[in-house]
Amino acid sequence: MKTMMAIGVDMTLDQILSTMDGLARQGSTAAHQLGTLYNHVVQRKLAELAGYKNAQDYFSKKLKALSQATLSTYGAVARSFTEEVCTQHGVYHLRALMRYVEAIGVELGSDPGSLGIDVPREDGTVVTKPFSECSVDEVERATRAKKATPPARVPVPDQARLLFFEDSLFRNFNGVAPVRFTAHNQDGQTYLNLQNVPMSQVARLMKALQEGLEAQPSLAAR
Template sequence: METNSSSRFSGWTLEQARDAILAHLKEGNAGHYNIGCLYNYIVDNKLAEEKYESAQAYFSQHIQELSQSTLTRYGAVAREFTEEACREHGVMKLHTLRAYTKAANIKPTAGEPGLTPVDVPGEGEAVTQKPFAECGLEELRQAVKHKRKPSQADMPSTDAARLQFMRESFSRHFAKGARVELKTSVQRGKTFLTIQGVPLEDVERLMEALMDGVQPQLVRATG
């Protein structure tokens, strides 16, 4: 079965596609695949751009029942999986599987995504491999986090030491209950740092924490 077979919509107007989306919306989970196909049809053929600034502008005005993120999710899953797979596993689980396969650098098992092996983290360092079909949504989410989390072996030792110093600096400058997070990822041998949860009023405190966190690097550079 082909995924996202938009040929069946050939010649449809924007209004026809919209009416079909609203009709499929009444079907609940069973209609999500077709909504994704119709969303892709509208976007790919630029049907909304004739009268609206963008497809997103059109959807926000005329399909308010679904958020843009939900429409994008349905469309992404419809491009990659079959209607049968969507009915069996649900769009949310398949969307999370897409994230997992990208993080793990693998592809879903051809023909039957339910057989795709997933490394599910448990307590401590324990990891259990399960078929996608046997995984719950929360297990899949944890599996994605586990794959995205760089291991000590993946990260250069100099970067790991520097990040540890920065974490210590942040713990000194921000209260223990603060939601400030330092997240890291390793891509092609390069370590990336993302800082989240800093209130606007604490930007000065953030700058101080960053300056303190890079002091060893500055000392080495000037030395």
């Protein structure tokens, strides 16, 4: 497996473009490396600093070998998976998996290959297969089937409490970290999902959750 060169903080936009241009000739085998470089340009706003509207504007003018859709796909996969996982499963296979887990509201573990995918058959039945044994088409059909099924509604009292949690997390983490908060109902139980909480901010998280827990949910009585 090819190992990607380290991205130096002092790499210029031209240096990154030259590297990406060379990697583009390797096709999807260099997808993770390309995605990581693309993310670096986006996160550090290198294109804007060079006078372009944004990274998309820059690459559309300078990197003709790859479309914006392809760069966005590579970038999304590189943010979520290691290069090893990307090499093992393939970038478009993993992008399909990302859409599937978003549809069912679960978190991905370090080994996505073992995740069960509920694949619909032509006769209307459903078979659960490990992701590693599914084709891209099967994962996409499974995603469409999941999206067609209305998700279970979160009970009204829990909806009220979730509003307070969301407000408290926003107040405590605004400008500190891009914490994401979602919730879903499964088998009558409401589950909270938190992402992007820095280890150094666990105390802040506990404070935010406590504030949300102590708030009075007036919506629950409606």
